[in-house]
């Protein structure tokens with residue numbers, strides 16, 4: 537069952553979620569000497585990144601990887617990597633190691649093997665923050681996407697290329713086994729329609745509602 541946290545406003549939620557992530561990263565650093573944080577792109581998580589970037593942690597031992605990336609260069613406003621550099625990987629968090637999910641190659645399929653090699657030493661994810669679209673996609677696991685079934689399968693590789701009508705450009709995404717292996721899972725959503733969507737998703741299969749693949753182990757954070 538998902539654990540649902542409702543906050544009085546977005547500002548409070550962003551602050552509390554950032555504090556929670558910082559505290560969980562601190563626990564991983566104390567226990568293992570290192571930690572991996574995975575975060576979404578899109579329009580929602582910026583304020584969490586703003587707070588996290590100023591937190592006192594041994595960021596030099598923290599690896600940061602996106603949940604997913606759109607296949608565009610960093611000069612494109614839709615680049616999740618550019619968002620990460622602008623809002624998280626500066627200040628104290630500038631010391632963190634960015635694990636890339638993009639390479640300057642024509643499509644994600646051509647880059648996949650190299651990106652997987654770069655990611656593997658940083659798994660499992662210590663703290664996973666996910667976003668969700670109103671269509672119940674998370675990372676770039678979109679309902680109806682070309683590789684969705686393969687990415688939900690227990691034996692899926694850690695990263696897969698993904699194409700879907702709603703996705704716009706081709707994407708690269710963490711797959712369900714990597715998301716499910718994360719030690720802590722948080723979902724950050726805002727607004728009435730995403731609340732209705734996640735309540736609907738809890739009654740559907742991951743094939744119908746990809747966010748459902750982690751809901752049994754997730755803390756969901758919501759504010760209007």
Ligand SMILES: O=C1O[C@H](COP(=O)(O)O)[C@@H](O)[C@H](O)[C@H]1O
Nearest residue numbers: 576577578579580667668669675
């Ligand atoms: O395309 C994406 O969408 C989801 C949700 O984004 P939001 O703008 O509705 O917050 C995001 O979690 C994912 O990382 C991103 O690539």
